[in-house]
Ligand SMILES: Nc1ncnc2c1ncn2[C@@H]1O[C@H](COP(=O)(O)OP(=O)(O)OP(=O)(O)O)[C@@H](O)[C@H]1O
């Protein structure tokens with residue numbers, strides 16, 4: 769479970785979030801939704817402690833980022849983007865590293881099969897296309913076995929088939945009890961997999977349950993009128 773309470777984020781004179789709060793329970797997928805530049809990435813960076821929030825607090829399974837940073841970080845997995853992968857290391861190197869760092873017992877071979885990376889496991893990251901790199905990030909999240917998984921635009925650069933595969937895996941992970949938060953502009957995917965929509969608007973987070981409504985219409989009402 770992830771609890772974000774009254775976070776305040778500003779860069780120089782630009783206020784991004786003011787007293788913003790939300791909760792995402794176990795076995796739940798929440799999607800951060802907003803137009804470019806509203807602060808989705810900034811919020812993910814705040815949640816994992818890369819960007820400080822002056823006020824409020826963040827907890828993963830009851831463990832506070834402020835007072836128990838190390839234990840808190842063990843509860844979550846987040847790598848902001850494929851740009852953060854090590855170009856000259858292989859796919860398998862990355863998975864082994866994550867397995868060790870998160871002290872996980874997940875079988876890397878099974879994850880490679882599930883994410884369809886078996887044939888690329890010994891390739892260097894710099895040899896991979898964007899969709900494969902996105903698969904590596906997803907595989908790393910699975911291998912970490914962390915209860916809370918954060919992802920920033922994990923569906924970027926994926927074709928329809930790959931997008932559907934990612935959706936299937938998100939749903940499987942939810943079934944295993946994971947708390948998943950991801951930012952995306954793919955409103956159709958969000959409509960299919962999310963339990964909660966987290967709209968960033970007016971420096972606040974508006975939480976809306978996904979009751980099967982038309983997310984594109986809701987987005988239009990929120991941002992395009
Ligand atoms: N480290 C930083 N220093 C200064 N300004 C920043 C920093 N990170 C983000 N910003 C600014 O904060 C605002 C929100 O940026 P952010 O990248 O979080 O938006 P986003 O919702 O993720 O957008 P996108 O959909 O394009 O990914 C932008 O105006 C950006 O320029």
Ligand SMILES: [Mg+2]
Pocket residue numbers: 808809810920951
């Ligand atoms: Mg972003």
